Amino acid sequence: MRVYNFSAGPSMLPEEVVKEAAKNIEDYAGSGMSVMEMSHRSKWYDAINTECLALVRELMNVPENYEIIFVQGGASQQFDAIPLNLLSSFDEKADYIVTGNFANKAYKAAKKFGDIRLVASSEDKTYTYIPKTTKDDFRKDAKYVYICENNTIFGGKYWELPDTGDIPIVADLSSCIMSQEIDVSKYGVIYAGAQKNLAPAGVTIVIIRKDLLGKANPLCPTMLNWQTQIDANSLYNTPPCWSIYMMMLNLRYLKKMGGVKAIEAINRKKAAMLYDFIDNSSFYNNYVEKDARSIMNIPFVSPSAELDAKFVKEAEAEGLVSLKGHKLVGGMRASIYNAMPIEGIEKLISFMKKFEEENK
């Protein structure tokens, strides 16, 4: 039985995409081998790489003055790569806003490589809101302003980008990429680990405005330097071929179903169903301010930690899995990325109703 998997990542893939991968796993496109076995210099893999890069550009409407690369190491590796690519020396400046655990990690990592300032944080209220900032909060000579757009753990979301004037915004979109339409031209750099909305784990997308390149710290390691993969069309060394192949299949599927605009409508509907149910319940609670709520990651609690544990266990028995909240938050968390069907939300809400009735 296929379960509804609410994992924060790696997470569900569309069933059709997994079936397509299964069908071709032993022999891809008449090559006589699996995509897992073929040279990354082969004509088959070259076509996969090219199509996947093109699909990212098309589906996100990435302007021509932006590069797109595939890298390894996860978003965590970008925490170091960002200052190493954007700050030429250790005395150059960058401003960070911390709205959750991963933004905080990015901030701390950057301090090693530049003059980094914490401009705002929502830590005082357990990251349940997005701090207000104005253009004047940022240093005029900051090379970039860093945000994490969607907070996977605490469930907060930037619904309006901070006004940073001319300072480019660098944004971690790991848990919201391609979940809604965005205007890429408003960003300097976008990056995202693929294992939530795009592909199995192992590949990270980085999208960089071209004028921000060429300024890396001379000590930036080769594999952290974005230029390395830009110059090689993401084939500098052996890429994580299978993950990129799966991303291609998944993006083909997204395109077929209407692209990001279509999935955004479904995502908003899914999130609204769940938030409406929680807000109308006196049993469940979500603590994130309403204008800062993620439509991808929805944490909630029942009246007690004991009931939370019981909820997670009983939900799993019903095929609603990985609902346990992050250890920093406790309670439950429903991560409802692109591949989570509406039926999964309906089934979750039915279960929540039943659980409330049995335990209130």
Added chain:
Amino acid sequence: MRVYNFSAGPSMLPEEVVKEAAKNIEDYAGSGMSVMEMSHRSKWYDAINTECLALVRELMNVPENYEIIFVQGGASQQFDAIPLNLLSSFDEKADYIVTGNFANKAYKAAKKFGDIRLVASSEDKTYTYIPKTTKDDFRKDAKYVYICENNTIFGGKYWELPDTGDIPIVADLSSCIMSQEIDVSKYGVIYAGAQKNLAPAGVTIVIIRKDLLGKANPLCPTMLNWQTQIDANSLYNTPPCWSIYMMMLNLRYLKKMGGVKAIEAINRKKAAMLYDFIDNSSFYNNYVEKDARSIMNIPFVSPSAELDAKFVKEAEAEGLVSLKGHKLVGGMRASIYNAMPIEGIEKLISFMKKFEEENK
């Protein structure tokens, strides 16, 4: 039709391993999801990670005073990680031996992070031999001596480790790991991209003697610091789960067929068949000195570049694919890793005979 794939990497996996992966791709171990979809914190993935690490330790007989980790970024990322982990400051020393293209890349990368000396090179004869060195060639205060044990491109192989006295040897085993029994205790650090003998691309193994840890350059990025994954049992951030799962399946298979000792006997037989044929032919040539020949990567040429191109094309039509030599060498190259069956070598030799008869 399944082909015999002589790619230098990514390369063939045992057919049984691909079939096992295919069987479980949609629902792993009754979890109701693919390994590609499950949380890396789930009980299923935790078991995969634990078993795979244990299989590496068992099959390579890794002593208890060595750590084993899985990282991303390929061997190329280790070119920077090695000096950043082993040299505490930019004035500490390391000595390099360059026996091919990747050793040369590692040497050049390291120069950014320490006092690096080139001790020996076989570039003068296109890397067709292993330079002789003695203990006195190395600086007494070098923190390590670097070698690439098997040269994927030029087909050379270290059959006896250099005598470095007390200086630890750091070795790139990307194209020979688990192809033959080795004594891990003779090394300080062993690392290998998995995409040749172990798994699909996306994961790299690093094996580190514990007393070499704790000395990283303060500027070492978090994801390049081996301690990061050591402290987290290789689960610091989302790992390339599918590649590690495939490695587990492949290592289970290797164990079942008798382990490294058993595959070494087969590998030696395969290589001997091909070298014997080449050496007894007046049509084909391999230029590597006999005592330095790889049993994994066997480059060879026909009498002309035109015939080489014809060979590659006609071989492909017979289901013998990816035989084109690396652009730095030309000619042909048969990469015959663990998963290449003896039947593949027999078929290649038959084809070589026929081609010789038709073209001599």
